[in-house]
Amino acid sequence: MSLTQARHPLRHASPRGLPTGENPYLPVPARVLLQSDLVPGVRLYDLRFVDPGLAERFSWVPGQFVMLSMLGVGEAPFSLPSSPTRRGVFQLAIREAGSLTGHLFRHVKEGDVVGIRGPLGNGFPVEKFYGNDLLLVAGGLGMVPLRGLLQFAIDHRERFGRITLLYGARSPEQVLFRGELTGVERRGDAEIHLAVERGTTEPWGGRVGLVTDLLDAASIQVGRTYAVACGPPIFYKHVLDRLVRMGFSKNQVFLSLERRMECGVGKCGHCSVGYTMTCLHGPVVSLWDALNLPELIYT
Amino acid sequence: MSAPKVGIFGLTGCAGDQLQILNCEDELLRIAERVEIVDWVMARSQNDSNTPLDVAFVEGVVATERDLAYLKSIRARSRTLVALGTCAVWGGLPAMRNELPREVLRREVYAGGAEFLDTREARPATDFVPFEFRLPGCPIERHEFLRLLNAILCGGKPEFLNVPVCWECKTRENLCRVVHYKEVCCGAMTRAGCGARCPSHGVPCAGCRGPVEEPNYDANITMFQDRGISWVEIARKMEAFSAPVWMKLGLEREHARERARGGRS
Amino acid sequence: MQTLRLEVQRLPVFLSALRDEGDLFAPVERLAPKDGRSGVYSLERIFDVAQAHPEALRTILPFKKLLLPPRTVLTRARDGAWEDGDELPIRPMIFYGAHACDVHSLKILDLLFLSDFADPYYQRRREQLTVIGYGCIPDDKCFCQSLGTANVDDGFDLFFTPLEGRFMVTVASARGDDLVRRYPVGFEPSTRDDTREYLDRLKRRTEAFTLALDAHDLPYVLELKKDDPVWEELGRKCLCCGSCSMVCPTCTCFNMWDEMPEENCSERLRCWDACLYRDYALVAGGHNFRARRADRVRNRYYHKQEAFVREFGMPSCVGCGRCIENCPTGIHVVEVFQHVRGDA
Ligand SMILES: Cc1cc2nc3c(=O)[nH]c(=O)nc-3n(C[C@H](O)[C@H](O)[C@H](O)COP(=O)(O)OP(=O)(O)OC[C@H]3O[C@@H](n4cnc5c(N)ncnc54)[C@H](O)[C@@H]3O)c2cc1C
Ligand code: SF4
Ligand code: SF4
Ligand code: SF4
Ligand code: SF4
Ligand code: FES
Numbered sequence: 087m088s089l090t091q092a093r094h095p096l097r098h099a100s101p102r103g104l105p106t107g108e109n110p111y112l113p114v115p116a117r118v119l120l121q122s123d124l125v126p127g128v129r130l131y132d133l134r135f136v137d138p139g140l141a142e143r144f145s146w147v148p149g150q151f152v153m154l155s156m157l158g159v160g161e162a163p164f165s166l167p168s169s170p171t172r173r174g175v176f177q178l179a180i181r182e183a184g185s186l187t188g189h190l191f192r193h194v195k196e197g198d199v200v201g202i203r204g205p206l207g208n209g210f211p212v213e214k215f216y217g218n219d220l221l222l223v224a225g226g227l228g229m230v231p232l233r234g235l236l237q238f239a240i241d242h243r244e245r246f247g248r249i250t251l252l253y254g255a256r257s258p259e260q261v262l263f264r265g266e267l268t269g270v271e272r273r274g275d276a277e278i279h280l281a282v283e284r285g286t287t288e289p290w291g292g293r294v295g296l297v298t299d300l301l302d303a304a305s306i307q308v309g310r311t312y313a314v315a316c317g318p319p320i321f322y323k324h325v326l327d328r329l330v331r332m333g334f335s336k337n338q339v340f341l342s343l344e345r346r347m348e349c350g351v352g353k354c355g356h357c358s359v360g361y362t363m364t365c366l367h368g369p370v371v372s373l374w375d376a377l378n379l380p381e382l383i384y385t
Numbered sequence: 386m387s388a389p390k391v392g393i394f395g396l397t398g399c400a401g402d403q404l405q406i407l408n409c410e411d412e413l414l415r416i417a418e419r420v421e422i423v424d425w426v427m428a429r430s431q432n433d434s435n436t437p438l439d440v441a442f443v444e445g446v447v448a449t450e451r452d453l454a455y456l457k458s459i460r461a462r463s464r465t466l467v468a469l470g471t472c473a474v475w476g477g478l479p480a481m482r483n484e485l486p487r488e489v490l491r492r493e494v495y496a497g498g499a500e501f502l503d504t505r506e507a508r509p510a511t512d513f514v515p516f517e518f519r520l521p522g523c524p525i526e527r528h529e530f531l532r533l534l535n536a537i538l539c540g541g542k543p544e545f546l547n548v549p550v551c552w553e554c555k556t557r558e559n560l561c562r563v564v565h566y567k568e569v570c571c572g573a574m575t576r577a578g579c580g581a582r583c584p585s586h587g588v589p590c591a592g593c594r595g596p597v598e599e600p601n602y603d604a605n606i607t608m609f610q611d612r613g614i615s616w617v618e619i620a621r622k623m624e625a626f627s628a629p630v631w632m633k634l635g636l637e638r639e640h641a642r643e644r645a646r647g648g649r650s
Numbered sequence: 651m652q653t654l655r656l657e658v659q660r661l662p663v664f665l666s667a668l669r670d671e672g673d674l675f676a677p678v679e680r681l682a683p684k685d686g687r688s689g690v691y692s693l694e695r696i697f698d699v700a701q702a703h704p705e706a707l708r709t710i711l712p713f714k715k716l717l718l719p720p721r722t723v724l725t726r727a728r729d730g731a732w733e734d735g736d737e738l739p740i741r742p743m744i745f746y747g748a749h750a751c752d753v754h755s756l757k758i759l760d761l762l763f764l765s766d767f768a769d770p771y772y773q774r775r776r777e778q779l780t781v782i783g784y785g786c787i788p789d790d791k792c793f794c795q796s797l798g799t800a801n802v803d804d805g806f807d808l809f810f811t812p813l814e815g816r817f818m819v820t821v822a823s824a825r826g827d828d829l830v831r832r833y834p835v836g837f838e839p840s841t842r843d844d845t846r847e848y849l850d851r852l853k854r855r856t857e858a859f860t861l862a863l864d865a866h867d868l869p870y871v872l873e874l875k876k877d878d879p880v881w882e883e884l885g886r887k888c889l890c891c892g893s894c895s896m897v898c899p900t901c902t903c904f905n906m907w908d909e910m911p912e913e914n915c916s917e918r919l920r921c922w923d924a925c926l927y928r929d930y931a932l933v934a935g936g937h938n939f940r941a942r943r944a945d946r947v948r949n950r951y952y953h954k955q956e957a958f959v960r961e962f963g964m965p966s967c968v969g970c971g972r973c974i975e976n977c978p979t980g981i982h983v984v985e986v987f988q989h990v991r992g993d994a
Contacts, residue, residue: 102766102767102768103767103768104767108770109734109770110767110769110770111724111725111769111770111771111906111918112725112732112733112734113725113727113732114732115730115731115732155727155732155918156541157539157541157727157730157908157914157916158535158536158539158541158727158908158909158910158916159541159542159908160544160906160907160908160918161906161908161918162934183934183935184934184935185541185542185544187934188542189540189541189542192540193540199730201727201730201732319937344933345931345933345939346930346931346932346933346939348904348905348906349904349906351766351767351769352762352766352767353762353763353767353769353902353904354903354904354905354906354920354923355902355903355904355923355925355953356903356905356923356930356931358925358949358953358957359939360952360956360957361956361957361958361960361961366766415912415913419913531911532909532910532911535910535911535912535913536910538913539910539913539914541908541910541916543907543908543909543910544907544908546905546907546921546929547927547928547929548892548923548927548929549889549890549891549892549927551889551891551892551893551896551978552891552892552896552922552924552927555710555711555892555893555896555897555976556711556715556720556721556896556922558680558692558709558710558711560680560682560688560690561893561976561978563978564975564976564977564978565688565690570978572891573889573890573891573978574889597928598928599928599943600889601886601888601889601890601943603886604886604887604888604889604979605889607887607979608889608978608979608980611980
């Protein structure tokens, strides 16, 4: 039968399923290979689809996310913090925040199976970034999606100019991927500047202060740089404003939004910010688009 | 692994919620295979009142010192504690935790708003010790109880929607008691889960499952008043479960006003 | 498109025959306790075609309940494997008594559910749905004319417009054509007289509208009025009961959660939800992106008249008047927009 098809250009011309299946609501089993504590309260999971074909096929763009399901508990969205260049296994970095994450932390062991559907969302417009400098600004858990982008950029180092990561965390104990970031810096793949809000007993070579202080100190050639920011609402409030004052055009700045999600495929409405469905047209949006949404992105 | 140990307890109350559990006959048999019910005074004569419990269900309000001591002892020996029924969850003071209608509050601020705290002794069990789960209902819904139990046994946490009765009422396509009959229906203030039982049987919702979070009391009252219903009538209906405290205060004020006018009281 | 005519007495014969094609749904009057008549209708499966009230302007729930049931089991999981929870096959359904606004709302649902990640649960039901329209005369709550949804020439299978003693029958799909050929109960080519009378009726109908919404440039007007006090006022009046969204033919928001009916078996349910409910935009840690009632009420109007327009080029309100009829506090969508524009 013929169905009415008068679609807005924003929508994809042909309906499509997900790599995890034609039915976009159906989670597919994936096995937890490894789990390790990144920092207290945040764990890194290495996962692999049980279906070997899918495990090899599964690819994504940094900034995309998946829905993780657990039997009888529910589902929640998590960013893909690894680069698709490293096939076969994908990672998730998860903070314990409520019922699903709590259950995951308490009951799921290595070798157990969880459900995954995805990848979802648009991801970072990496091709647009090619040939330019990259400025990544992360706050707290915002480091998770940016780590995927950083890995991707390093795996395709020749396609990018200078890469700078500015990352602010609450305390030295809360810095995610610390060892790995030190390695990246040592190899000269990217410049990395860390700031923590307060020092502790732990020896801390970096700065004590806010991530915005790092922005003041960094030497950025605004004209040839794309900035990507990820962090909690309060972080955006300060960082985005600063980037604009530094002279960044609003479509040179990208950010990742976090909203309540249920379906992940643009149907249930929960993730809407004005006319943007965060799960479908986001979570990555340009600052210009973000500022032009009829609802405030910071609230 | 040995079967999880379960206890079911009643404080002061009608035991209606425990009856609901007994009514889950078929399911109860299946559940009994998976858990060990070690303490349930209502259903068994031989009870063990010392073993630590994996899950405990508590019904009723705390109305005596004995209730309180009993409740504390149950808490102390239980890993997961569930409040069963509206009494245990809300007791007699539901309005206390909700946004009071600003207008009424403003009017009542000088009427000694703090008094009632002491005048009413029966209070919900949830006022005294922390509970992992709250299952409202007068009595509880069997399907909600079973869902919760299954989830707890699997280590999960079920989602009970925080939406009003109108949500279910509309999906059942009832004639709305407010729109079509100009009655006081507490549906918009009351937490869903009962399948809009009352409106589906042609009577307005009495609010027995206790309020949703942040009910718009002001707007509900205005709505009933606009339909020509008297304040006294509105208060009588809302006082039972939806907003007892300030409805009571409002009623007293209304009566005082009537008396001053020399009218009926 | 093809235009036919059918004598009034022949219609029940046709409809009765259609019961062989699938479950026949039509507006049916709800029973009221006292005199039996309520004047309120709901869409039900019928066995006796005399029960049908195709002229009824609105059923409490629109036919979205056939395509997106209030509660669906999306997936069922056992031992770590998830499978489709739908009970298949879906039986063919015939919806008799669709009005122009219903057909437009069907197009809107199609836009959302069949584009991008096509929704298989919707699609399965949609493919089994036959839509038979019926010409209506508006009442004081209809304002489809203002939204361009008062007339329709595609998106249905058959459409019956009542004329004197007969119907003008519009055939808009091969499926509709199949049906009139399979059940030749007296369909004939339409005549010039039919056309004349149809046009007269159209004119009378156009004049019958008493409610109008000035939708001109509404998205931009709304953009300008984001902070208007009218939203605060509505926030004070609205109960956030969600009735308006439940009954709206184009409100499609849903919630998903898991239930465990038995040990080690879990079902993922999808149930209707509304942006007016408090927890709609609540995330872990307790942050609520629309914490205030005023924010949530505003969202409903913005989603219909701004967000959807930007996404799909048209509003997601078809002017059916259901929300007006069902709001217990009497919030009236047309009055709200008049207020926003400063016209009232
Ligand atoms: C695009 C995106 C990417 C994310 N990436 C990560 C990540 O990489 N690591 C990480 O630790 N967290 C991430 N989050 C946040 C994570 O989804 C929430 O912490 C998680 O949903 C909490 O679920 P819960 O059941 O433990 O919490 P509860 O508070 O018990 O949540 C109950 C339900 O509310 C919904 N919900 C609650 N918070 C959120 C939220 N923030 N977003 C969407 N739905 C929510 C879910 O449906 C959840 O099942 C991301 C969120 C989004 C939207
Ligand atoms: S009858 Fe009561 S519960 Fe049902 S919609 Fe009306 S107000 Fe809500
Ligand atoms: S918003 Fe109201 S008038 Fe518009 S389609 Fe929905 S129910 Fe009908
Ligand atoms: S108006 Fe609200 S409930 Fe209706 S579709 Fe839009 S967001 Fe969903
Ligand atoms: S029906 Fe009326 S009171 Fe209920 S949520 Fe809608 S606008 Fe608010
Ligand atoms: S999560 Fe359902 S629309 Fe985005």
